[in-house]
Amino acid sequence: MKEIVILSGKGGTGKTTVAASLAVLASDAVIADADVDAADLHIVLKPVTVEQHEFRSGHVAVIRQADCDGCGVCKRHCRFDAIRAVEQDRGRAKSTVDPSECEGCGVCVKVCPKRAIDFPERVNGEWYVSQTRFGWLVHARLYPAAENSGKLVTHVRNVARRLAHRHHARLIITDGPPGIGCPAIAAVSGADAVLIVTEPTVAGAHDLERVLGLVRHFNVPAFVTVNKWDINPDNAAPLENRAAALGVQLLPRIPFDSAVVNALVNLQPVVEFGPSQAADQIRRIWAELNKWLN
Amino acid sequence: MKIAIASGKGGTGKTTLAVCLALSADGPVRLLDCDVEEPNCHLFLKPQIQLRKLVTVPVPEVNTDRCSGCGQCRDICQFNAIAVLKKKAVIYPELCHSCGGCALVCPTGAIREVEREIGYVEVGSRDGVMLVTGTLDIGQTLAPTVIRAVKQHAAPDGLTIIDCPPGTACAMVAAVRDADHVLLVTEPTPFGLHDLKLAVATVRELGLRFSVVLNRVGIGDNRVIEYCKQEGIPVRLQIPDDRRIAEAYSRGELPLNARSELKVRFKQLLDELGT
Numbered sequence: 048m049k050e051i052v053i054l055s056g057k058g059g060t061g062k063t064t065v066a067a068s069l070a071v072l073a074s075d076a077v078i079a080d081a082d083v084d085a086a087d088l089h090i091v092l093k094p095v096t097v098e099q100h101e102f103r104s105g106h107v108a109v110i111r112q113a114d115c116d117g118c119g120v121c122k123r124h125c126r127f128d129a130i131r132a133v134e135q136d137r138g139r140a141k142s143t144v145d146p147s148e149c150e151g152c153g154v155c156v157k158v159c160p161k162r163a164i165d166f167p168e169r170v171n172g173e174w175y176v177s178q179t180r181f182g183w184l185v186h187a188r189l190y191p192a193a194e195n196s197g198k199l200v201t202h203v204r205n206v207a208r209r210l211a212h213r214h215h216a217r218l219i220i221t222d223g224p225p226g227i228g229c230p231a232i233a234a235v236s237g238a239d240a241v242l243i244v245t246e247p248t249v250a251g252a253h254d255l256e257r258v259l260g261l262v263r264h265f266n267v268p269a270f271v272t273v274n275k276w277d278i279n280p281d282n283a284a285p286l287e288n289r290a291a292a293l294g295v296q297l298l299p300r301i302p303f304d305s306a307v308v309n310a311l312v313n314l315q316p317v318v319e320f321g322p323s324q325a326a327d328q329i330r331r332i333w334a335e336l337n338k339w340l341n
Numbered sequence: 342m343k344i345a346i347a348s349g350k351g352g353t354g355k356t357t358l359a360v361c362l363a364l365s366a367d368g369p370v371r372l373l374d375c376d377v378e379e380p381n382c383h384l385f386l387k388p389q390i391q392l393r394k395l396v397t398v399p400v401p402e403v404n405t406d407r408c409s410g411c412g413q414c415r416d417i418c419q420f421n422a423i424a425v426l427k428k429k430a431v432i433y434p435e436l437c438h439s440c441g442g443c444a445l446v447c448p449t450g451a452i453r454e455v456e457r458e459i460g461y462v463e464v465g466s467r468d469g470v471m472l473v474t475g476t477l478d479i480g481q482t483l484a485p486t487v488i489r490a491v492k493q494h495a496a497p498d499g500l501t502i503i504d505c506p507p508g509t510a511c512a513m514v515a516a517v518r519d520a521d522h523v524l525l526v527t528e529p530t531p532f533g534l535h536d537l538k539l540a541v542a543t544v545r546e547l548g549l550r551f552s553v554v555l556n557r558v559g560i561g562d563n564r565v566i567e568y569c570k571q572e573g574i575p576v577r578l579q580i581p582d583d584r585r586i587a588e589a590y591s592r593g594e595l596p597l598n599a600r601s602e603l604k605v606r607f608k609q610l611l612d613e614l615g616t
Binding site: 055056057058059060063082083084085087090091105106124126127147150151152153154157158189191192193194196197224225226227228229230231232246247248249250251253254257260261264265275278279282303305308311312314 | 349350351352353356377378379381384417419420438439440441442445446477479480481482483484506507508509510511512513514518530531532535536539542543545546547560561562584587588590591592593
């Protein structure tokens with residue numbers, strides 16, 4: 048069983064479009080949506096959810112107002128500026144925690160002379176196991192402004208891996224997050240390969256360089272496809288040359304094609320939407336990935 | 342006034358809008374590139390860099406002569422950044438969140454904090470815009486810390502425009518926090534609508550004022566506009582879908598060059614927001 052993670056560096060280059068179509072073409076892969084704070088795969092894969100769970104991770108400090116005497120020791124030690132002094136009646140101040148700023152480090156809990164700070168587990172979101180026409184989908188929803196997106200990414204991938212073992216799937220297709228930070232690192236570490244979807248723009252080239260740096264850092268083999276290549280054909284070739292020079296395997300390019308948006312408006316993966324150039328090229332990409340898989 | 346440019350979905354045109362707004366403003370303006378994982382504003386503004394400063398975080402270092410292996414540092418660490426091996430504390434600095442708890446509880450004074458680089462901030466300028474760019478080093482996870490370092494350069498008064506990272510997680514939250522107004526950029530597709538709703542929930546949770554900018558109008562469908570109407574969210578600006586804009590963008594040029602009439606619209610948008 049192998050896992051391929053789709054990344055891009057830059058957002059909006061077509062990761063989910065490619066992931067959804069590969070899921071259709073693979074027909075028996077386990078699919079993981081690891082873009083947990085903007086998960087979109089379910090929109091086109093139309094899953095039926097069979098399991099739903101809370102995602103608990105980390106802790107948050109909560110000051111019991113009845114026991115707080117407003118001494119301010121917690122505020123002095125908090126490195127995340129998460130503690131506010133609030134005026135109570137008769138001008139006495141008490142301390143309270145802004146949960147969206149709290150890092151969950153527990154230092155205030157330790158230093159409070161009144162032991163007035165509780166440290167409950169945090170519920171950061173939900174995760175789901177669903178069935179689609181193309182196989183199992185593991186997906187998640189991080190709550191608005193919640194912490195620990197990287198840990199939720201890791202969790203989604205772990206659940207997908209267990210499902211793949213149980214159902215003897217030969218492939219996990221993981222739709223990754225943009226960027227190169229915490230969630231992208233959580234998506235790439237331990238993957239068998241990364242498929243980078245880029246675009247022939249100066250921003251695409253800049254961000255490709257950084258995401259290639261990330262996959263080298265974690266020593267994961269990479270494939271690259273240039274999406275919307277004909278927006279700027281002069282930029283497409285240098286992108287590919289640069290990627291090839293770094294030992295990346297090039298995949299067929301995908302043209303700018305209105306079928307991609309039209310399929311999306313129809314809530315369908317583009318390879319299911321009827322004949323189009325973009326669909327043809329994604330089929331060629333799948334054929335290449337099949338060689339790697341076998 | 343601080344205006345943050347954010348979106349749930351990536352690639353909707355945040356950077357383009359941020360740079361265009363900065364260049365359309367009358368007075369002095371600061372542009373903060375807080376998309377520290379993939380900063381792109383400099384590719385369009387092409388500033389002269391005047392200053393480069395490292396962003397560091399304090400991480401613990403153990404004096405093994407003094408360490409008794411008691412494990413109190415390991416026990417307070419919520420991030421699994423400390424283990425005790427062969428009766429000595431061992432630090433995994435890439436997991437450390439720099440809370441200072443371990444140094445605080447160490448009974449033998451064996452832990453001191455040393456600065457560790459996680460990224461850098463560059464300051465430059467061009468055409469009356471001061472650009473502050475944050476860059477997270479490859480393999481580092483603490484994007485919000487670099488974002489906070491960039492935001493220290495916000496103008497005390499006058500206009501500051503903040504280009505935010507995509508998504509709705511801690512990096513986006515760190516970037517939009519404290520903004521006087523958030524412009525959520527999206528596109529008229531089902532993905533654009535879905536991720537806009539997530540972004541709206543996030544800025545509402547944070548209690549921020551916000552409105553929507555719709556990019557690539559002409560593709561997709563009408564559902565983003567309908568949603569905004571239902572929710573009473575103002576749509577401040579609609580930018581047409583135009584292959585010339587996309588081609589100009591691919592070369593590192595702004596839509597101002599491809600469609601000069603847009604400059605007036607960007608200026609109007611700034612006026613509406615009361616800058």
